Amino acid sequence: MESIATINELRAKLRAARREIEKTKLESTVGFMPTLGYMHEGHMSLIRQARRECDIVVVSIFVNPLQFGQNEDFDKYPRNTERDLQLAAEAGADFVFVPSVKEMYPTPIKTSVVVKQITDVLCGASRPGHFEGVATVVSKLFQIVQPDRAYFGMKDAQQVAVIEQFTTDLNMPVHIVRCETLREPDGLAMSSRNVYLNEEERKQALVLSESLGKVAGWVAEQGMTMERLERNIRVTIEAASLARIDYVEIRTYPGLDAVTSMDQWNGSEPILVALAVKFGSTRLIDNRIFFS
Amino acid sequence: MESIATINELRAKLRAARREIEKTKLESTVGFMPTLGYMHEGHMSLIRQARRECDIVVVSIFVNPLQFGQNEDFDKYPRNTERDLQLAAEAGADFVFVPSVKEMYPTPIKTSVVVKQITDVLCGASRPGHFEGVATVVSKLFQIVQPDRAYFGMKDAQQVAVIEQFTTDLNMPVHIVRCETLREPDGLAMSSRNVYLNEEERKQALVLSESLGKVAGWVAEQGMTMERLERNIRVTIEAASLARIDYVEIRTYPGLDAVTSMDQWNGSEPILVALAVKFGSTRLIDNRIFFS
Numbered sequence: 001m002e003s004i005a006t007i008n009e010l011r012a013k014l015r016a017a018r019r020e021i022e023k024t025k026l027e028s029t030v031g032f033m034p035t036l037g038y039m040h041e042g043h044m045s046l047i048r049q050a051r052r053e054c055d056i057v058v059v060s061i062f063v064n065p066l067q068f069g070q071n072e073d074f075d076k077y078p079r080n081t082e083r084d085l086q087l088a089a090e091a092g093a094d095f096v097f098v099p100s101v102k103e104m105y106p107t108p109i110k111t112s113v114v115v116k117q118i119t120d121v122l123c124g125a126s127r128p129g130h131f132e133g134v135a136t137v138v139s140k141l142f143q144i145v146q147p148d149r150a151y152f153g154m155k156d157a158q159q160v161a162v163i164e165q166f167t168t169d170l171n172m173p174v175h176i177v178r179c180e181t182l183r184e185p186d187g188l189a190m191s192s193r194n195v196y197l198n199e200e201e202r203k204q205a206l207v208l209s210e211s212l213g214k215v216a217g218w219v220a221e222q223g224m225t226m227e228r229l230e231r232n233i234r235v236t237i238e239a240a241s242l243a244r245i246d247y248v249e250i251r252t253y254p255g256l257d258a259v260t261s262m263d264q265w266n267g268s269e270p271i272l273v274a275l276a277v278k279f280g281s282t283r284l285i286d287n288r289i290f291f292s
Numbered sequence: 293m294e295s296i297a298t299i300n301e302l303r304a305k306l307r308a309a310r311r312e313i314e315k316t317k318l319e320s321t322v323g324f325m326p327t328l329g330y331m332h333e334g335h336m337s338l339i340r341q342a343r344r345e346c347d348i349v350v351v352s353i354f355v356n357p358l359q360f361g362q363n364e365d366f367d368k369y370p371r372n373t374e375r376d377l378q379l380a381a382e383a384g385a386d387f388v389f390v391p392s393v394k395e396m397y398p399t400p401i402k403t404s405v406v407v408k409q410i411t412d413v414l415c416g417a418s419r420p421g422h423f424e425g426v427a428t429v430v431s432k433l434f435q436i437v438q439p440d441r442a443y444f445g446m447k448d449a450q451q452v453a454v455i456e457q458f459t460t461d462l463n464m465p466v467h468i469v470r471c472e473t474l475r476e477p478d479g480l481a482m483s484s485r486n487v488y489l490n491e492e493e494r495k496q497a498l499v500l501s502e503s504l505g506k507v508a509g510w511v512a513e514q515g516m517t518m519e520r521l522e523r524n525i526r527v528t529i530e531a532a533s534l535a536r537i538d539y540v541e542i543r544t545y546p547g548l549d550a551v552t553s554m555d556q557w558n559g560s561e562p563i564l565v566a567l568a569v570k571f572g573s574t575r576l577i578d579n580r581i582f583f584s
Contacts, residue, residue, distance in 0.1 A: 007463065110409055111427075111461035116402045135403075136462075143463040169403035170428075171299065171435040 001089040003096045007144050010097050021055045029054040032147030034138055037061035038078040042182035042190040044091040046151040049179060051092030058145050059088045060097040062104060067133030078195055113139045115162050118256045122158045122274055126246050131162050138163055142174055150174050155181040155189050157272055157287045161254035189286045201279040204240035208275050208286040211236040215273055219265065226250060226260055237277055246276035246283060253289050266292045293381040295388045299436050302389050313347045321346045324439030326430055329353035330370040334474035334482040336383040338443040341471060343384030350437050351380045352389040354396060359425030370487055405431045407454050410548045414450045414566055418538050423454050430455055434466055442466050447473040447481050449564055449579045453546035481578045493571040496532035500567050500578040503528040507565055511557060518542060518552055529569055538568035538575060545581050558584045
């Protein structure tokens with residue numbers, strides 16, 4: 001595995017690697033997984049999937065300042081590149097792209113990739129500018145890596161919807177692969193931000209996955225309404241004394257339209273139940289998608 | 293030459309054409325020129341240049357609704373696809389991509405490529421949303437065609453600056469080739485919109501190129517100031533009784549910063565003198581770039 005810091009070197013290496021493969025196959029496939037680093041088993045499982053499905057596997061590690069708000073955790077976002085490189089190698093990556101901020105933004109950037117509507121809700125409402133930063137940096141990385149397939153975890157379901165939207169709208173020749181959220185044995189969705197939690201917060205953080213686990217049962221109850229369903233989720237979360245709810249939302253997926261009736265729940269569109277909850281200064285998200 | 297209406301067919305044909313060339317060369321190059329059609333000698337000269345410089349030449353003809361304002365000339369924009377195909381073939385195009393609006397926008401588009409600052413001035417100020425439409429459709433076309441080189445005429449100098457900006461900012465692997473404005477024998481910049489002019493308007497429209505032709509002489513005059521230079525241009529244009537000035541602006545190029553002093557004129561950055569003038573309902577633009 002090679003760790004590469006510049007765009008030019010990465011492009012040259014990928015061109016050579018594709019050419020090598022095309023000596024024996026008609027087409028080569030590049031699988032790509034952009035990350036913020038500080039990898040956990042969730043990242044590893046995506047890299048392994050890319051390894052199984054593609055000829056060449058590229059992982060990027062870049063904590064993108066553009067997608068952090070002014071009062072967010074850009075500076076203290078956990079970093080451990082040496083360990084990340086080891087984990088990426090173990091999981092089967094061929095190239096890890098580790099650019100500096102200067103390499104990605106050599107001059108002040110004037111361009112952004114803006115996705116409307118579906119970025120106004122959920123985390124888009126709580127984190128203004130976040131998805132513009134995500135869409136812009138992922139567009140840049142796609143242009144740099146030119147992947148055939150790109151892998152994203154469904155813990156960030158709205159992010160996946162946004163990426164699917166702009167790649168489709170802009171005709172980017174990349175297939176977005178939705179990958180299941182990996183969880184700790186007790187159910188907590190894996191996240192680099194979990195390291196921020198103290199012992200008591202970590203224990204209470206289970207209410208996210210627990211409440212999502214109860215949704216199917218509630219929906220099956222006679223006379224259930226959307227209001228009651230949402231209240232049930234809120235009450236379950238608020239049973240944790242340290243939990244402060246940012247949002248509990250029920251929306252179609254990936255269109256992210258509001259769901260207001262049980263008829264809609266049982267309609268043809270998949271339904272997303274999405275949660276964002278703060279424990280101290282740590283904001284956790286989790287979700288589940290239901291198919292009727 | 294082949295005329296192609298769908299994205300899938302174009303991609304397949306380009307893949308095959310590249311592969312054919314790569315049997316005898318290490319790399320193939322695709323040259324691309326997006327147009328709104330209704331071609332004139334200006335377009336032809338760009339296609340010829342692409343023909344000289346690239347293995348495969350692609351031209352697109354698409355009147356993009358996204359880049360026309362509500363009160364602009366989308367519906368009456370001149371179209372003549374049959375003649376365009378003939379001209380493109382004569383000039384040496386290999387493929388002409390002629391998509392329908394439905395092919396380019398199969399579902400309502402939620403994504404746009406937004407370039408800040410340099411789109412707030414000149415035509416961006418007169419035509420709100422225009423450059424967002426241009427940047428978005430050109431991004432789409434670049435993703436579809438995946439050109440190595442793309443050719444744009446400098447009559448639309450701001451458009452070239454915008455396209456250079458977003459391709460650089462988003463790391464698109466395409467080289468933007470600036471091509472000189474082609475002019476009628478009497479100096480009028482070639483434009484598809486020139487057909488809108490009646491005989492008298494066509495005669496008076498010469499004031500655009502005439503006033504630009506005088507700029508170098510005025511700048512050489514003792515004690516010239518930016519205010520006087522701009523006034524000289526305005527007075528020259530307004531000598532044409534039918535001319536209504538939209539803007540006369542002097543800016544750096546391609547940064548499009550305001551130029552306020554002759555020191556700046558003689559500085560290291562190229563200077564753009566840009567004009568937009570209406571004759572009746574026809575809006576013409578022209579410009580000239582000066583290097584110190």
